[in-house]
Structure formats: structure tokens, C-alpha cells
Amino acid sequence: MDFFGRLTIDSLPFYSAIAASGAGVTVLGALSVMAVITYFGAWRLVLFDWVSSIDHKKIGIMYVMVALVMLMRGFIDAAMMRSQQAIAYNNEGYLPPDHFDQIFSSHGTIMIFFMAMPFLSGLINLIMPQQIGSRDVAFPFMNSISLWLTTAGAGLVLISLVIGKFSTAGWTGYPPYSGSQFTPGVGVDYWLWAVLISGIGSTMSGINFLVTIVKCRAPGMTMFRLPLFTWTVFVTSILMIFAFPALTVACGALMLDRTLGFHFFTNEAGGNMMNYINLFWLWGHPEVYILILPAFGVFSEVVAVFSQKRLFGYISLVLATMAIGILSFTVWLHHFFTMGSSARVNSFFGTMTTIIAVPTGVKVFDWLLTMYRGRIIFKPPMLYTLGFLVTFVIGGLSGVLLALPPIDYLMHNTTFLIAHFHNMIIPGVLFGYLAGYMFWFPKAFGFKLNEWWGAASFWCWIIGFYLAFMPLYVLGLLGMPRRMEHYEIAAWQPHLIVAAIGAFIIFLGIVCLGVQLAVSIRDRNKALDLTGDPWNGRSLEWATSSPAAPYNFAVVPQVQSIDAWWDMRRAASLMSRPAEYEDISIPKNTFIGAVIGGAGFVFGFAMVWYIWWLAILCLAVIFVAIVIRASDDDTDYVMPASEVKKIEDARFAQLAKAPKNEMADDPGFAGQPMPEPST
Amino acid sequence: MTAAADTMTVTPQDAQKYEEKEFGFWLYLMSDAIIFACLFATYLVMVGNAAGGPTGKELFSLERAAAETALLLFSSTTFGVAAVALSQGDRSKVLLWLAVTFALGAGFIFLEFGEFAGMIAEGAGPDRSGFLSAFFTLVGTHGLHVSVGLLWILVMIGQVLFKGLTAPVASRVMRLGLFWHFLDIIWVVIFSVVYLPGLL
Numbered sequence: 001m002d003f004f005g006r007l008t009i010d011s012l013p014f015y016s017a018i019a020a021s022g023a024g025v026t027v028l029g030a031l032s033v034m035a036v037i038t039y040f041g042a043w044r045l046v047l048f049d050w051v052s053s054i055d056h057k058k059i060g061i062m063y064v065m066v067a068l069v070m071l072m073r074g075f076i077d078a079a080m081m082r083s084q085q086a087i088a089y090n091n092e093g094y095l096p097p098d099h100f101d102q103i104f105s106s107h108g109t110i111m112i113f114f115m116a117m118p119f120l121s122g123l124i125n126l127i128m129p130q131q132i133g134s135r136d137v138a139f140p141f142m143n144s145i146s147l148w149l150t151t152a153g154a155g156l157v158l159i160s161l162v163i164g165k166f167s168t169a170g171w172t173g174y175p176p177y178s179g180s181q182f183t184p185g186v187g188v189d190y191w192l193w194a195v196l197i198s199g200i201g202s203t204m205s206g207i208n209f210l211v212t213i214v215k216c217r218a219p220g221m222t223m224f225r226l227p228l229f230t231w232t233v234f235v236t237s238i239l240m241i242f243a244f245p246a247l248t249v250a251c252g253a254l255m256l257d258r259t260l261g262f263h264f265f266t267n268e269a270g271g272n273m274m275n276y277i278n279l280f281w282l283w284g285h286p287e288v289y290i291l292i293l294p295a296f297g298v299f300s301e302v303v304a305v306f307s308q309k310r311l312f313g314y315i316s317l318v319l320a321t322m323a324i325g326i327l328s329f330t331v332w333l334h335h336f337f338t339m340g341s342s343a344r345v346n347s348f349f350g351t352m353t354t355i356i357a358v359p360t361g362v363k364v365f366d367w368l369l370t371m372y373r374g375r376i377i378f379k380p381p382m383l384y385t386l387g388f389l390v391t392f393v394i395g396g397l398s399g400v401l402l403a404l405p406p407i408d409y410l411m412h413n414t415t416f417l418i419a420h421f422h423n424m425i426i427p428g429v430l431f432g433y434l435a436g437y438m439f440w441f442p443k444a445f446g447f448k449l450n451e452w453w454g455a456a457s458f459w460c461w462i463i464g465f466y467l468a469f470m471p472l473y474v475l476g477l478l479g480m481p482r483r484m485e486h487y488e489i490a491a492w493q494p495h496l497i498v499a500a501i502g503a504f505i506i507f508l509g510i511v512c513l514g515v516q517l518a519v520s521i522r523d524r525n526k527a528l529d530l531t532g533d534p535w536n537g538r539s540l541e542w543a544t545s546s547p548a549a550p551y552n553f554a555v556v557p558q559v560q561s562i563d564a565w566w567d568m569r570r571a572a573s574l575m576s577r578p579a580e581y582e583d584i585s586i587p588k589n590t591f592i593g594a595v596i597g598g599a600g601f602v603f604g605f606a607m608v609w610y611i612w613w614l615a616i617l618c619l620a621v622i623f624v625a626i627v628i629r630a631s632d633d634d635t636d637y638v639m640p641a642s643e644v645k646k647i648e649d650a651r652f653a654q655l656a657k658a659p660k661n662e663m664a665d666d667p668g669f670a671g672q673p674m675p676e677p678s679t
Numbered sequence: 680m681t682a683a684a685d686t687m688t689v690t691p692q693d694a695q696k697y698e699e700k701e702f703g704f705w706l707y708l709m710s711d712a713i714i715f716a717c718l719f720a721t722y723l724v725m726v727g728n729a730a731g732g733p734t735g736k737e738l739f740s741l742e743r744a745a746a747e748t749a750l751l752l753f754s755s756t757t758f759g760v761a762a763v764a765l766s767q768g769d770r771s772k773v774l775l776w777l778a779v780t781f782a783l784g785a786g787f788i789f790l791e792f793g794e795f796a797g798m799i800a801e802g803a804g805p806d807r808s809g810f811l812s813a814f815f816t817l818v819g820t821h822g823l824h825v826s827v828g829l830l831w832i833l834v835m836i837g838q839v840l841f842k843g844l845t846a847p848v849a850s851r852v853m854r855l856g857l858f859w860h861f862l863d864i865i866w867v868v869i870f871s872v873v874y875l876p877g878l879l
Contacts, residue, residue: 138699138703139699139700139703203710206706206710207703207706207707207710208703210706211699211702211703211706214702215695215698215699215702216699241706241709241710242709242710242713244710245710245711245713245714245716245717246713246717248714249714249717249718249721250717252816253721253812253816256805256812256816257812260805260806261805261806262805262806262812262815262816263728263730263805263806263807263808263809263811263812264721264725264809264812264813264816266809268730269730269732269806269807269808269809270725270728270729270730270808270809270810271728271809271812272724272725272728272809275721275724275725279717279721282717585692623830627834630834630851631834631837631838631842633842633845633847633848
């Protein structure tokens with residue numbers, strides 16, 4: 001047995017210029033990050049204030065950073081596919097098939113697992129505990145493990161660019177193609193271990209969020225006073241806990257097939273590849289809602305704040321969210337109507353799929369009616385929300401079409417499907433997260449993002465989206481299959497060129513996001529959020545300072561109603577200072593989470609390359625780390641009341657200087673909280 | 680926070696913490712139950728896919744399965760006794776019964792290991808057929824859990840020895856108990872879904 005398993009010097013990507021430059025960019029990116037940290041002499045800060053932090057707000061920010069980096073990587077993949085297809089009529093284009101296949105596989109994998117999932121966990125971490133008036137999540141240390149396991153998975157996808165290759169089996173990795181018989185090599189193994197390791201992190205996040213919501217709410221915060229974002233997190237957490245095991249089993253079994261020669265999904269010896277597809281989508285469809293429900297939550301918060309009006313139909317939104325959560329487990333088969341189930345089975349799942357459009361429709365009407373007779377302020381988060389509403393409905397309509405098995409037989413695996421799910425996920429998920437990013441950025445950093453560049457990014461994203469994906473609907477109707485490396489039908493090319501232009505405009509949207517961040521950091525002193533409530537907000541996260549103190553709330557708030565913060569300001573109850581503060585116990589920083597994530601990364605790498613001794617070593621490290629942590633009964637420190645008082649005094653001094661309402665100068669401002677008309 | 684925690688008295692904040700942990704652990708168990716549910720479903724789908732190789736009837740031994748079952752069920756009982764001793768604050772009894780539980784669990788793993796090794800030796804390993812892949816994965820995943828449970832028992836014996844029956848240690852032993860009984864339930868299902876129908 002080789003010391004380095006199947007890892008040899010030939011695994012480095014010098015066989016192709018494109019692969020080598022991809023590797024170069026990855027390595028350079030990593031090196032330049034290190035150089036920047038060294039230049040600012042910030043290693044101590046990065047390690048001791050961030051990597052070892054188990055504060056939910058910092059973990060949230062790190063999650064979002066991972067997501068934004070992976071968004072860029074995933075977008076580069078998309079741009080390469082679009083440009084390849086724009087030119088590859090009757091010629092090979094510039095990407096060889098093997099490379100093209102890796103690109104569409106990594107694009108999907110990254111966007112779902114390493115862009116959307118970390119973005120979601122980041123926003124939830126940052127905001128949910130503050131919305132329910134809690135000082136942290138229930139298990140801060142486990143939160144850190146989740147973060148670093150997710151990062152480990154993302155790291156495995158990134159390192160596959162440099163050492164070896166990535167999967168060519170698509171983001172779903174269907175066997176038998178993804179089995180070792182047809183795809184030896186390390187690509188699928190990279191995909192499997194990235195997904196498995198980050199999946200464990202996601203399951204733990206789900207448990208953490210759910211316990212937090214059930215057990216850590218402030219007094220008076222009953223379930224039916226939860227802000228809608230927290231409600232969506234509640235349902236999403238349940239889905240995470242109960243859906244991710246199916247993915248673990250599907251990928252674990254495929255891993256056993258590949259690594260140890262099992263016959264779960266092989267063509268011979270009694271394998272059953274259809275079982276994989278069932279297990280995968282048993283996770284995969286709830287996953288769609290895991291991603292989209294929190295985005296719905298963001299839209300619900302944004303639309304109420306920027307319509308300056310109470311959310312319409314709170315109860316119906318909650319019920320719709322729960323209905324979607326339950327129904328999401330009853331539709332998985334619509335991903336493979338063509339697999340050959342009987343007409344009865346197909347029609348059951350087709351019916352359930354159309355039914356799930358009903359609660360979603362309820363939500364759309366609730367948001368519309370929230371805006372109706374509201375005083376709408378068109379800040380960037382609101383623009384993203386409006387863009388979502390219009391675009392998402394179109395995607396929903398094409399989804400109802402695809403839900404009909406006879407139509408699906410015609411459309412299956414055409415670009416019509418690609419257009420459909422991007423039409424759901426880009427406005428539904430990504431716009432939601434970007435809206436949340438711009439909405440809650442002041443809460444994380446204490447200053448607002450530049451609005452002009454935010455609006456510019458929105459317009460680029462939405463125009464680019466329509467140009468990039470509407471042609472794919474047409475192409476699907478023209479019969480173009482997905483994942484074509486080149487083609488010979490002249491009628492397809494004009495549409496693909498338009499789609500490539502759309503991708504370029506989306507690229508401008510991403511550039512705008514970068515410029516927005518840079519400009520906002522430069523001009524931060526002009527856009528400080530001094531009050532902690534930059535938008536005239538409604539829920540409790542706006543009651544803390546921006547950025548929030550390590551303990552969030554010096555005095556745990558007493559909640560009286562929905563829109564707790566709006567209500568408190570109306571009664572002017574929270575801003576009064578207590579006579580005395582109490583000691584607050586806060587979890588200590590620890591590197592153990594990062595050590596477990598790091599060991600998880602090396603473990604995945606070792607398993608990909610069959611370096612068994614290293615894999616065992618990593619498991620031993622993880623075991624020892626857990627035992628050390630589990631034997632430590634002194635994981636918290638107490639922040640004395642005097643220090644709390646110091647922080648709070650500084651905050652009240654700042655508040656005294658700040659404008660009473662940061663939105664008061666806005667032309668659309670409709671006024672301070674007042675008793676609402678009882679209509 | 681727990682500096683003076685030689686006794687098992689807990690502050691309300693700590694009690695809240697333990698309650699959160701216990702609830703979180705229940706959620707983990709439910710999530711794990713879904714893993715087993717998927718493995719059971721996979722096994723049932725593949726039980727007929729012997730691909731010309733040996734079937735359960737030829738491979739399973741009722742005596743061995745019965746012995747494994749007895750060991751595991753008894754270990755659950757002895758863990759229950761340890762939990763009673765814990766609630767009485769009797770440290771040496773806790774240690775004794777945790778050790779007995781460990782011995783029974785180790786006996787189970789020993790038997791299962793022998794079963795697996797025997798099957799692999801006669802060419803009925805997991806790479807023989809879809810049925811055997813599903814069998815080894817389902818039963819092996821349970822065995823892996825039991826092995827982790829054994830390690831956990833060792834760690835807890837160590838903590839009881841060095842820390843005494845403090846509140847945090849007691850709360851960990853209680854969660855270990857949940858885990859151990861959960862594995863027992865899974866085994867009962869394995870016995871009824873895998874071994875009994877395989878032999879009948």
C-alpha cells in the first residue's frame with residue numbers, strides 16, 4: 001500500500017492550461033488572503049477573535065463570507081458554461097467535454113451546498129437569536145463545529161481544482177455513472193466527501209436552531225409572536241434535521257460502492273440505482289424548501305419594514321410555512337417522473353406538487369397585501385423583494401407546468417427545467433439572501449451599505465437574470481437537453497448568445513456588490529448606524545446596538561406582542577435604563593471547533609485519495625478533541641455587571657447623540673410608531 | 680459556574696442548560712432514527728437481490744442473533760440500574776454498573792464482529808451482492824453506533840472517577856443512557872426485520 005494512497009505528482013493540473021489557471025487562481029486567492037492578513041498584522045485578531053469565536057454573530061458573519069467567496073467561484077463556473085455554449089455551435093468551443101462536465105457539476109454543488117447553505121446559516125445565526133431576545137444560540141460550541149465542517153466541505157471543492165479533478169457526474173451524482181465502474185478517479189469522491197462532511201454540519205445547525213427557538217425565547221415571546229423570519233427558520237430547522245439523514249445515507253452508500261466495492265447502486269450483483277435517486281431526492285426536495293423558506297422569512301421582514309406597515313396575514317403566513325414544510329416531504333418523485341413509476345404514482349406526486357403551489361401563493365398574496373396602502377420605501381432590500389415577487393411567480397407557473405407528468409416527459413432534462421429551477425432559486429433564494437444581507441448588514445457591522453450600488457446590483461441581477469434564463473425556456477421547448485458541451489442546431493445559438501449576455505450582466509451585478517462593499521467600508525463614517533435601528537424596524541433584532549454587544553441584550557426584553565420592537569418603542573419601554581445590571585455568563589472562545597473542522601477537511605482529503613493512515617489519524621484527533629471539550633466543565637466566563645454597565649453607558653451616550661429615528665429624513669418616512677388603527 | 684459542584688444541586692440557569700441539551704439530544708436521536716429508517720428501507724428493497732449468492736437463510740444463525748439480542752437487552756437493563764444508582768448519588772454503584780454495561784456491549788460487538796468476519800471469510804462479504812451490501816451497512820451502522828457508545832461509556836467512567844457525580848457529569852450520563860436505549864430499540868427492529876424473516 002502506498003504511503004500517499006493514489007495521490008501522485010500527476011494529480012497536479014499541468015495537463016491543461018485552463019485547469020492549471022483555475023488552480024493558479026485558487027492558490028493565488030488563498031495566498032493573497034494570507035498576505036492581506038499579514039500586511040495588516042491581523043493574524044492575532046483573525047485567530048483569537050474570529051476563528052476561535054463561538055459568538056453566534058461572528059459565526060454568522062464568517063458563514064456569509066464563505067458564501068460570498070463561493071458565490072464568486074460558482075458564478076465563474078456559470079460564466080464558463082454560458083460562454084462555451086454561446087460559441088460551441090458546430091465546433092468544440094474552448095472547453096473539452098471532461099472539463100465542461102466538471103464545471104457544471106461544481107457549479108450546482110457549490111451554489112447549493114456552499115453558497116446557499118452557508119448564506120442561510122449565516123443570516124440565521126446573525127439574526128434569529130436577536131429576534132427572539134436570546135443571548136446566543138442554544139449550543140454555541142456546536143455552532144462553531146457546524147461552521148468549520150461546512151467550510152471543510154467548501155475547502156474540499158476548492159482544493160479539487162488544484163489536486164486532482166472534480167466530479168463529472170453533475171451536482172446530483174446519479175449512479176451508475178457516478179459508480180467506480182464508469183467513473184474511476186477521485187472526482188466523485190471529492191464531491192461525496194464535500195457533501196457528506198458539510199451535511200453533518202448542516203444537521204447540527206438544524207438541531208441548534210430548533211432548540212434555540214423552542215427553548216431560548218425571551219419571556220413573553222410566545223410562538224405566535226415570533227417574527228416571521230424566525231418562524232421560517234423553525235420550519236427549515238425541522239426540515240434540516242429530518243431531510244439531511246437521507247442525503248447522508250445516499251452519499252454514504254455511494255461512497256461504500258466506490259471505496260469498498262459494495263453493490264448498492266451498481267449495474268450488476270443486485271444493485272439498484274433507482275434507490276439512490278429516491279434517497280437523494282427524499283433529501284433534495286425538502287432541501288429546496290430549506291433554502292427558500294428563510295428567504296421567504298427575509299422578504300416578510302423586509303416588506304413590512306419598507307411598507308411601514310404591519311405584515312398582512314401573519315397567521316396565514318405561519319400556517320403556509322408549516323404546510324410547505326410538511327408537503328415538501330411528499331413531492332420528491334417529481335424530480336424523476338420519467339424513471340418509470342406507474343401512472344398512479346406519478347399522478348399522486350404530480351398532484352401534491354401542484355398543491356404545494358397553494359400555500360406559496362398564499363404567501364405571495366400576503367406580501368402584496370402588506371404593500372397595499374403601505375408607504376413603500378424603495379431601499380435595495382425592498383427592490384430585491386419586488387424583483388422576487390414578479391419573477392418568482394413566473395417560475396412558479398413553469399413549475400406547475402412541469403408538475404404534470406405528461407408535460408414533464410417532454411421537458412425532462414431540457415433547458416426548460418434549468419430555466420425553471422433557476423427561476424425559483426435565483427429570485428426566491430439568492431434575492432432573499434441578498435436582501436437580508438443588505439437589510440441586516442448594519443446590524444452586523446454598525447454602518448449601512450451604499451444604496452446606489454445596492455440598487456445598481458439589483459438592476460444588473462434582475463435584467464441579467466431575465467436575459468440569461470428566459471432564452472433557456474425557449475431552448476427547452478426547441479428540445480435542447482441540459483449539459484450540452486457543443487451542438488449542431490443553428491436555431492439554438494442566438495438564444496444561447498442572449499443567455500451569455502445575460503450572464504455577463506449578472507457578472508456586472510456581482511461587481512456592483514463588490515464595489516458596494518468597498519465604497520461602504522470607505523465611507524462608513526457617513527453611514528453609521530448609531531441607534532441600532534437603521535430602518536425604523538419592527539422586530540427585536542433592532543433593539544440591540546449595531547453591532548450588538550457580546551451578550552446582545554443587557555436586560556432580557558419582555559415581549560408583549562408581534563412586532564415586539566415597534567410595540568416597545570410605541571410604549572417607550574425598552575430604552576429606559578435599569579437601575580442595576582447583572583453579571584452575564586458568556587461562552588469562552590475555543591479553537592476546538594476549528595480543529596474538528598480542520599481534521600474533517602484532512603479526513604475528507606485522505607478518504608478521497610485512499611490515504612488510510614491519515615484518515616484514521618484525523619478521526620483520532622476529532623475523538624480526542626471531543627473528549628477534551630466534553631470533559632471541560634468550565635466553558636463560560638462571567639462578564640461582571642460593571643463591564644456590562646460600561647458597555648451600556650457608552651451605548652446610551654451614543655444614543656443621546658444619535659437622531660431619534662434614522663429614517664426620519666427619508667422622503668418616504670411615514671412616521672414614528674404610533675398606535676395602529678384597529679382595522 | 681460549577682466550581683462547587685460536588686453535589687448534584689443545580690442552579691435554575693444550569694437546569695435550563697441541561698434541559699436544552701437533553702432536548703437537542705432527542706432531536707439528534709430522531710435525526711439518527713431517520714438514517715436508520717433509510718437504511719431499513721434500503722435493506723427491504725434489496726433483500727431479494729442476492730444475485731445468485733447466499734441469502735439470509737444460509738447465513739444467519741438464530742443462536743448468535745439471540746445471544747447478541749440478550750447481551751444488548753441486558754446491557755440496557757444494567758444501564759438502567761446505573762441510572763438509578765446515579766439518582767441515588769451512589770458513585771461506586773454507578774461505576775460498577777457502567778462497567779457491567781460496557782462488558783455486555785463489548786460482548787455484543789465481539790459476537791457481531793465474529794459474525795461479520797465469518798461471513799466475509801466464506802465469501803459472503805458486502806461486495807458479494809446488493810443484499811449483503813445492505814445487510815452489512817444496516818447492521819454495521821448499528822454496530823458502529825454501539826462502538827461509539829462503548830467509547831462514550833469509557834469516557835464517562837473516567838469522568839465519574841475523576842470528577843465525581845457532578846451535575847454536568849450526571850447530565851452526560853443521562854444522555855448516554857438515551858443513546859444506549861435508542862440503540863437497543865434499533866436492535867429490536869433489526870432483529871425483527873433482518874434476522875427473523877431471514878431465518879423463517
